[in-house]
Amino acid sequence: MVTRDYVLNLIEKAGKGDRRALGRLLTILEDVNSETAWVVEYLASRSRGAHVIGITGMPGAGKSSLISRAISVLRGRGYRVAVITIDPTSPLSSGAILGDRLRMQEHATDPGVFIRSVTTAGLLGGLSLSALSMIEAFDALGYDKVIVETVGVGQSETQVMNVADTIVVVTMPGAGDDVQALKAGVFEIGDIYVVNKSDRPEASKTYEYMLFVAEKGEIGRGGAWRPPVIKTSSTLGMGIREFVEALEKHLEYLKGSGEKELRLSSRRKMLVKLLAEKIVVDSLNTIAEAELSKLQGNVEGFYEKALEIARATGEKLVNLRIQ
Amino acid sequence: MSMELTLSRPTTRRKVKVLVAKIGLDGHDRGAKVIARALRDAGFEVVYTGLRQTVDQVVAAAIQEDVDIIGVNQHEGSHVYIARKLLEKLREYGADDIPVVMGGSIPVVDLDVLKNIGVREVFLPGTPINEIVDKLLRIAEERRSRREV
Numbered sequence: 001m002v003t004r005d006y007v008l009n010l011i012e013k014a015g016k017g018d019r020r021a022l023g024r025l026l027t028i029l030e031d032v033n034s035e036t037a038w039v040v041e042y043l044a045s046r047s048r049g050a051h052v053i054g055i056t057g058m059p060g061a062g063k064s065s066l067i068s069r070a071i072s073v074l075r076g077r078g079y080r081v082a083v084i085t086i087d088p089t090s091p092l093s094s095g096a097i098l099g100d101r102l103r104m105q106e107h108a109t110d111p112g113v114f115i116r117s118v119t120t121a122g123l124l125g126g127l128s129l130s131a132l133s134m135i136e137a138f139d140a141l142g143y144d145k146v147i148v149e150t151v152g153v154g155q156s157e158t159q160v161m162n163v164a165d166t167i168v169v170v171t172m173p174g175a176g177d178d179v180q181a182l183k184a185g186v187f188e189i190g191d192i193y194v195v196n197k198s199d200r201p202e203a204s205k206t207y208e209y210m211l212f213v214a215e216k217g218e219i220g221r222g223g224a225w226r227p228p229v230i231k232t233s234s235t236l237g238m239g240i241r242e243f244v245e246a247l248e249k250h251l252e253y254l255k256g257s258g259e260k261e262l263r264l265s266s267r268r269k270m271l272v273k274l275l276a277e278k279i280v281v282d283s284l285n286t287i288a289e290a291e292l293s294k295l296q297g298n299v300e301g302f303y304e305k306a307l308e309i310a311r312a313t314g315e316k317l318v319n320l321r322i323q
Numbered sequence: 324m325s326m327e328l329t330l331s332r333p334t335t336r337r338k339v340k341v342l343v344a345k346i347g348l349d350g351h352d353r354g355a356k357v358i359a360r361a362l363r364d365a366g367f368e369v370v371y372t373g374l375r376q377t378v379d380q381v382v383a384a385a386i387q388e389d390v391d392i393i394g395v396n397q398h399e400g401s402h403v404y405i406a407r408k409l410l411e412k413l414r415e416y417g418a419d420d421i422p423v424v425m426g427g428s429i430p431v432v433d434l435d436v437l438k439n440i441g442v443r444e445v446f447l448p449g450t451p452i453n454e455i456v457d458k459l460l461r462i463a464e465e466r467r468s469r470r471e472v
Binding site: 019023027031094098099102105114117119 | 337338362364366367368369370371373376377379380383384386388389416417418
């Protein structure tokens with residue numbers, strides 16, 4: 001049981017720079033439910049307007065290494081940086097290897113940097129709810145840049161992406177031609193496109209493809225912003241300043257156009273939706289568990305059974321009160 | 324049976340989170356990776372921090388990730404020195420409630436030395452992976468029952 005005093009104490013300590021307290025607070029948020037929803041609300045009401053940056057792209061494109069390089073530049077400019085990295089949960093064992101952190105370990109002891117790994121575990125938006133709740137914590141505690149890194153596949157990750165202020169799509173040489181890039185999906189959503197590993201052969205070809213896609217297509221999320229394409233190499237440290245510059249320019253654009261507020265609003269709307277989903281799923285699971293354990297042998301009339309469970313869940317929800 | 328288990332698992336049940344670390348100049352990471360994969364297959368969330376970490380980096384990672392257990396793998400003979408440093412640092416940061424376990428090329432004669440320093444469990448060469456999994460699960464469960472979250 002997580003008591004209110006315990007959490008408030010954690011938040012206060014975390015605000016004073018106690019990283020252990022922040023680590024524990026994030027654990028509560030990773031697992032947020034109707035009992036702890038108030039924590040997210042409390043933190044959200046103390047938002048300091050952090051710049052939320054979503055970084056997505058195929059596995060192995062070098063997202064984590066790029067972030068690590070970018071952190072150095074951002075720190076040089078005096079920003080406090082938080083990173084939430086999301087790694088897949090095994091569908092077989094439900095275990096996970098969280099390996100993104102490895103690329104950023106040089107920043108582990110920097111008091112202005114906080115890195116937290118989460119998995120895609122959890123049902124129906126569970127992941128997004130964890131990540132969104134953690135964003136609120138970092139925002140309230142004064143982190144200027146909150147970077148969320150995902151492999152960019154699967155709906156729940158797209159949900160997180162869609163509520164970032166700035167979406168960065170990372171690709172690399174040899175990752176397919178312009179037709180690949182024209183396909184619907186992750187390449188539609190970028191505010192900034194990065195061709196990482198540009199020290200490799202064929203980098204300029206991939207760059208041309210991306211340029212074509214970014215310039216000719218009706219890519220991006222509307223508005224006056226034209227998504228830039230940037231060549232980087234984390235190995236050589238090439239293009240990192242340009243990348244950070246693009247992040248800054250996009251933030252300026254968001255603020256100037258009033259879009260920053262719109263994106264914050266859609267982030268909060270998503271929080272409400274995911275929390276509702278979580279409340280329903282939790283109630284459903286409790287009831288389903290009890291009902292299903294009664295079933296024996298060859299189960300018949302399962303649609304009727306499903307409706308029964310759904311109705312019972314509805315009744316339970318009707319009686320739910322805010323604590 | 325396993326089907327019913329899956330259905331009845333509450334959505335809020337948190338996985339055991341373990342940090343697998345290699346500290347210092349030791350470059351032999353095959354063992355650490357085998358352990359990391361075995362723990363993943365047993366349903367753990369494994370944070371792997373890679374080779375040549377400092378004690379400070381490992382403690383910082385453990386705190387930020389709020390792990391249940393720190394597992395250190397050493398193959399070059401410095402395990403006693405490293406264990407002493409690591410537990411010292413954990414105390415310094417008020418994080419000495421995180422249990423530390425060790426494995427790798429550790430001779431039997433050092434077993435008591437390590438335990439006296441405060442290492443919770445030492446897995447000598449040849450320890451079956453199932454045994455490691457079981458012990459880690461027990462350590463994590465016991466700790467969680469004492470902790471508020």
